[in-house]
Amino acid sequence: MPRAATRPTTEARRRVRRLRRARRNRRIKRWRDHLPSASAVAAAARRAGRRALPGLVAVAVMAAVAGAAALAVGWLTQSPRFAVAAIRVSGCERLRPDRVRALAGVIPGTNVFRVDPDQVRRRLERDPWIARADVARRLPNALDVSIVERRAAAVVELGALYLADADGRPFKRAAIDRGEGRGLPVVTGIARTEYLADPAGAQARIRRALAIADAYRRSADRPPLGEVHLGPDDGVTLFAYDRPLALRLGTAADRQPDDRLAAFDAAWRALDPDERAGARIVFLDNETNPNRITVRFGGTN
Known part of the structure; x- marks a missing residue:
């Protein structure tokens, strides 16, 4: 009896194992049927290689160029x-x-x-x-x-002496002791606070002074010019460099400077050397009668 009971159980187990192996083999076969063949895989690999070849070549070329460039830069930046x-x-x-x-x-x-x-x-x-x-x-x-x-066109007094160019822009402190500013007219009458508050307006006033100075210096017969003073009412006064002489041109100085200076020339020629030495102020600012010129000598009219 014990042997009869054991035998069927063993057989049953064997049949179960065979059924399992059969089912597993069938699944494996189905998977294999869906897989490409070795020849198909090889053909696909060959096709992919042919498609990737240009890109690989380009990458290789770029790598070579980059390497050559790096070597060239290294040589250029290190060669004696x-x-x-x-x-x-x-x-x-x-x-x-x-x-x-x-x-x-x-x-x-x-x-x-x-x-x-x-x-x-x-x-x-x-x-x-x-x-x-x-x-x-x-x-x-x-x-x-x-x-x-930059070329200095004038020395401008703005609390200190500065060199200014032809555009009226101060660009540096004038080192007078080193000869900076020698031979240049000095422009006065512009406060430092005015320049800081309105640089463009102050530069326009400096250009106005330079234009009048240029007009004055066109004649070598006039006393050397030392200073152009801009008054608060926009009146212009010129001061000679080598003598205590002032020329008051007034507020219309830049409208007809040549005419006013020609009037000064006529009056100056009419003075003898002693009178010229004693002249202190020449008034050219008569707006009512521009042809009227007054000369003050030594504190008297």
């Missing part, structure tokens, strides 16, 4: 051949070339490709005498620097 040996300067009038080289701040031997021309230009233009600068590399080992200097 490109070390700055000369800084050629042009456009100097007041400034000396050595001063401009010092302002450029480029140390000899610096690699020319490591020099930033724009940065050098900005350094140069910080100097008040340099209105504009151009900087360019000159291969293999030089820099070309070209500058345009």
